[in-house]
Amino acid sequence: MMSQEIPYKIYLSEEEMPKQWYNVRADMKNKPAPLLNPATHEPMTLAELEHVFCTELAKQELDDTTPYFDIPDEILGFYRMYRPSPLVRAYCLEKKLDTPAKIYYKFEGNNTSGSHKLNSAIAQAYYAKQQGLKGVTTETGAGQWGTALSMACSYFDLDCKVYMVKCSYEQKPFRREVMRTYGASVTPSPSMDTEVGRKILAEHPGTTGSLGCAISEAVEAATSTEGYRYVLGSVLSQVLLHQTVIGLETKAALDKYDITPDIIIGCAGGGSNLGGLVSPFIGEMLRGEKKYQVIAVEPASCPSLTRGKYAYDFCDTGKVCPLAKMYTLGSGFIPSPNHAGGLRYHGMSSVLSQLYDDGLMEARSVEQTAVFKAAEQFARVEGILPAPESSHAIKVAIDEAMKCKETGEEKTIVFGLTGTGYFDMYAYESFHDGTMKDYIPTDEDLQPGFDSLPKM
Amino acid sequence: MMSQEIPYKIYLSEEEMPKQWYNVRADMKNKPAPLLNPATHEPMTLAELEHVFCTELAKQELDDTTPYFDIPDEILGFYRMYRPSPLVRAYCLEKKLDTPAKIYYKFEGNNTSGSHKLNSAIAQAYYAKQQGLKGVTTETGAGQWGTALSMACSYFDLDCKVYMVKCSYEQKPFRREVMRTYGASVTPSPSMDTEVGRKILAEHPGTTGSLGCAISEAVEAATSTEGYRYVLGSVLSQVLLHQTVIGLETKAALDKYDITPDIIIGCAGGGSNLGGLVSPFIGEMLRGEKKYQVIAVEPASCPSLTRGKYAYDFCDTGKVCPLAKMYTLGSGFIPSPNHAGGLRYHGMSSVLSQLYDDGLMEARSVEQTAVFKAAEQFARVEGILPAPESSHAIKVAIDEAMKCKETGEEKTIVFGLTGTGYFDMYAYESFHDGTMKDYIPTDEDLQPGFDSLPKM
Numbered sequence: 064m065m066s067q068e069i070p071y072k073i074y075l076s077e078e079e080m081p082k083q084w085y086n087v088r089a090d091m092k093n094k095p096a097p098l099l100n101p102a103t104h105e106p107m108t109l110a111e112l113e114h115v116f117c118t119e120l121a122k123q124e125l126d127d128t129t130p131y132f133d134i135p136d137e138i139l140g141f142y143r144m145y146r147p148s149p150l151v152r153a154y155c156l157e158k159k160l161d162t163p164a165k166i167y168y169k170f171e172g173n174n175t176s177g178s179h180k181l182n183s184a185i186a187q188a189y190y191a192k193q194q195g196l197k198g199v200t201t202e203t204g205a206g207q208w209g210t211a212l213s214m215a216c217s218y219f220d221l222d223c224k225v226y227m228v229k230c231s232y233e234q235k236p237f238r239r240e241v242m243r244t245y246g247a248s249v250t251p252s253p254s255m256d257t258e259v260g261r262k263i264l265a266e267h268p269g270t271t272g273s274l275g276c277a278i279s280e281a282v283e284a285a286t287s288t289e290g291y292r293y294v295l296g297s298v299l300s301q302v303l304l305h306q307t308v309i310g311l312e313t314k315a316a317l318d319k320y321d322i323t324p325d326i327i328i329g330c331a332g333g334g335s336n337l338g339g340l341v342s343p344f345i346g347e348m349l350r351g352e353k354k355y356q357v358i359a360v361e362p363a364s365c366p367s368l369t370r371g372k373y374a375y376d377f378c379d380t381g382k383v384c385p386l387a388k389m390y391t392l393g394s395g396f397i398p399s400p401n402h403a404g405g406l407r408y409h410g411m412s413s414v415l416s417q418l419y420d421d422g423l424m425e426a427r428s429v430e431q432t433a434v435f436k437a438a439e440q441f442a443r444v445e446g447i448l449p450a451p452e453s454s455h456a457i458k459v460a461i462d463e464a465m466k467c468k469e470t471g472e473e474k475t476i477v478f479g480l481t482g483t484g485y486f487d488m489y490a491y492e493s494f495h496d497g498t499m500k501d502y503i504p505t506d507e508d509l510q511p512g513f514d515s516l517p518k519m
Numbered sequence: 520m521m522s523q524e525i526p527y528k529i530y531l532s533e534e535e536m537p538k539q540w541y542n543v544r545a546d547m548k549n550k551p552a553p554l555l556n557p558a559t560h561e562p563m564t565l566a567e568l569e570h571v572f573c574t575e576l577a578k579q580e581l582d583d584t585t586p587y588f589d590i591p592d593e594i595l596g597f598y599r600m601y602r603p604s605p606l607v608r609a610y611c612l613e614k615k616l617d618t619p620a621k622i623y624y625k626f627e628g629n630n631t632s633g634s635h636k637l638n639s640a641i642a643q644a645y646y647a648k649q650q651g652l653k654g655v656t657t658e659t660g661a662g663q664w665g666t667a668l669s670m671a672c673s674y675f676d677l678d679c680k681v682y683m684v685k686c687s688y689e690q691k692p693f694r695r696e697v698m699r700t701y702g703a704s705v706t707p708s709p710s711m712d713t714e715v716g717r718k719i720l721a722e723h724p725g726t727t728g729s730l731g732c733a734i735s736e737a738v739e740a741a742t743s744t745e746g747y748r749y750v751l752g753s754v755l756s757q758v759l760l761h762q763t764v765i766g767l768e769t770k771a772a773l774d775k776y777d778i779t780p781d782i783i784i785g786c787a788g789g790g791s792n793l794g795g796l797v798s799p800f801i802g803e804m805l806r807g808e809k810k811y812q813v814i815a816v817e818p819a820s821c822p823s824l825t826r827g828k829y830a831y832d833f834c835d836t837g838k839v840c841p842l843a844k845m846y847t848l849g850s851g852f853i854p855s856p857n858h859a860g861g862l863r864y865h866g867m868s869s870v871l872s873q874l875y876d877d878g879l880m881e882a883r884s885v886e887q888t889a890v891f892k893a894a895e896q897f898a899r900v901e902g903i904l905p906a907p908e909s910s911h912a913i914k915v916a917i918d919e920a921m922k923c924k925e926t927g928e929e930k931t932i933v934f935g936l937t938g939t940g941y942f943d944m945y946a947y948e949s950f951h952d953g954t955m956k957d958y959i960p961t962d963e964d965l966q967p968g969f970d971s972l973p974k975m
Contacts (some may be wrong), residue, residue: 488693
């Protein structure tokens with residue numbers, strides 16, 4: 064069963080690790096639409112963005128022409144602590160499925176933050192430190208981003224203030240303790256600390272919070288405190304840029320063994336992992352060098368690509384952030400409480416939205432019990448307990464491998480395994496107990512979200 | 520700060536991975552004392568051990584002359600899924616401590632079981648499968664061993680019945696769910712399933728269980744069910760044998776860069792990790808080739824090496840297992856409930872006990888708040904959230920590095936980082952909240968344990 068040539072895990076040496084991030088926007092003919100000032104509807108300027116973001120990050124956000132950015136030495140140094148991440152040949156899964164397909168996964172869970180989020184967290188913390196800032200603020204939902212940012216800030220000795228969606232804060236005390244271990248302060252959102260938090264609490268006294276609301280609080284806390292800026296773990300183009308370290312390593316590892324993938328699969332929430340994984344491959348497509356089948360996988364309960372509108376929308380509930388053009392369910396969309404794990408943001412990265420609109424990738428939505436079934440199947444043979452988010456990609460990778468079994472095609476499938484599920488055992492428990500529910504919103508369920516879109 | 524020559528992480532290629540386990544007993548002049556039949560006090564024979572253990576494992580248990588055992592191909596194949604594990608140069612910790620010492624750690628937490636336990640679990644499951652058994656039984660305390668064994672059994676399609684110490688079962692529902700994800704059945708111990716369980720419950724109706732009691736139940740369940748055998752995650756010589764993959768890889772990685780360690784440090788509970796890490800190095804000492812300072816680190820609350828007696832003792836509460844000569848606190852010893860995490864077994868591997876008695880290693884005991892302080896210090900700079908058990912080794916590694924800072928010596932320190940602390944956040948929480956207590960038993964506290972030693 065096992066090829067003698069391709070090892071279970073392909074590791075790059077430290078010398079082979081990428082020294083630059085890749086900016087796919089530089090190769091896009093149709094550039095992603097610019098961020099707009101929510102008051103004037105004019106494109107955001109650097110001066111405006113600098114109030115919210117670190118200056119270097121604001122520059123990266125606006126730059127759609129520079130194809131490569133050097134990764135600063137300090138960040139390379141930190142990357143070396145947990146990167147390169149392995150590209151694993153899923154021999155055991157292939158055998159179990161009895162498929163002629165060749166399956167590879169890029170595993171980003173080999174660090175304490177437990178996910179790929181650290182790739183951008185360390186970059187954002189670095190630029191904040193360089194700028195002489197005292198600290199940063201952010202929001203976290205499931206907790207992966209907050210954990211990663213806490214770790215990065217601890218490394219650079221920066222204050223880290225995390226607004227954690229209240230229901231997660233209460234349901235995931237362990238996530239909170241990990242952040243505390245790294246020295247972060249964690250506040251359940253909405254809180255009485257901010258004006259927008261007090262306003263939301265006055266309007267909805269019993270609310271358990273949302274990501275959009277926590278973003279508003281974190282932005283207010285950053286912009287109203289001297290020496291602080293706001294950082295975000297997904298959606299933004301700067302985040303996708305940092306996350307391309309995933310795709311560049313994947314490509315280098317495949318190239319090392321002369322492997323050309325047919326299908327590349329990533330789970331999609333705000334787009335940080337998907338964009339990071341697929342950008343270098345889509346770059347080849349944009350330059351007319353190669354052709355791949357790229358598949359974004361999203362939860363059926365939060366289907367921004369498959370059922371959203373491509374429109375300008377608010378990024379947060381409090382409407383203090385710039386407007387972004389993206390596939391969106393509307394900032395008023397609230398995912399069903401039945402939905403476990405992340406991937407619950409109402410919109411999609413504007414870069415990925417444009418690429419999707421241009422036909423460079425396809426999208427599929429999957430239901431969560433099917434996702435957990437795939438997760439368990441994967442865990443039992445590959446020895447990694449996957450995060451629910453990552454398991455969306457596993458589900459479609461298995462689907463594609465089973466198609467190959469029917470047709471006899473020996474396709475090469477690469478998917479992103481973004482992280483581990485150690486902090487998601489409540490969800491696994493409900494899956495085991497049979498109490499986990501699927502949820503597909505009706506068109507009427509989606510309407511309130513669409514009604515919340517800004518009038519432009 | 521960073522040497523250009525030594526990477527952050529030294530990885531072996533798959534070809535460089537060990538193909539054999541090393542049996543340190545073959546090089547010992549003073550062999551470990553044999554296991555004795557608890558009824559006759561005669562050395563256990565293969566025929567007797569076969570009732571409890573798989574035949575191949577019983578042979579390994581008794582063999583103190585064969586220096587190397589080939590690792591079967593199927594096990595090598597599984598090892599390739601998560602091994603080689605990285606030997607990490609702790610550049611960031613060195614910098615933070617401002618020490619001239621060079622610190623390395625062998626990180627065994629890079630698999631879903633989250634610890635080194637998988638190295639032996641997969642071996643034991645393999646031999647059970649080879650023998651045509653239906654399944655295996657075991658006990659688990661903190662849950663690392665049960666998780667590892669569940670994963671290994673799932674891989675070989677074996678039944679896995681885990682008796683989990685009742686208080687852990689209730690306090691660590693997530694550990695239980697991970698085992699269920701891998702298809703294991705998990706029973707809180709003591710249970711009404713076994714005679715010994717019913718007896719213990721009748722005598723101590725409110726008991727929350729102990730490791731010694733869970734062992735008795737697992738052994739009874741194995742020996743009374745057709746097609747089952749009992750497996751154990753530590754203490755036994757066969758387990759140390761499998762775990763030498765840790766030390767052999769460590770040595771190969773060091774040799775690759777011409778590094779000779781001065782100090783080798785491992786945490787010590789039953790001895791599985793410590794023995795696996797240090798065996799190849801102690802082998803060199805036994806053969807008169809090299810000299811190292813080897814340090815076993817144990818909790819002050821369960822100090823078998825530093826304060827125990829070297830004597831024959833029962834391995835379990837129900838006294839159904841063979842007697843082993845070991846450093847022991849007595850099978851009647853009960854660790855304080857203040858003690859978090861593992862390393863709570865009353866005795867120490869008979870191999871390590873003999874080596875310690877012969878002066879080939881030293882032992883230190885450390886208190887748990889100091890351990891968690893070291894854990895947090897390590898996590899903040901090295902990006903890995905360590906298990907409480909592993910953090911015992913971190914504590915002494917930091918102590919030794921700080922001594923080097925005083926003396927200016929550039930010692931090379933290697934320690935074993937056995938696993939991650941994702942499932943130990945309650946303990947971290949009590950550390951953060953300041954409610955964590957230290958506990959050093961008085962001589963009087965230890966006496967009831969010593970009184971329980973068998974009269975020989």
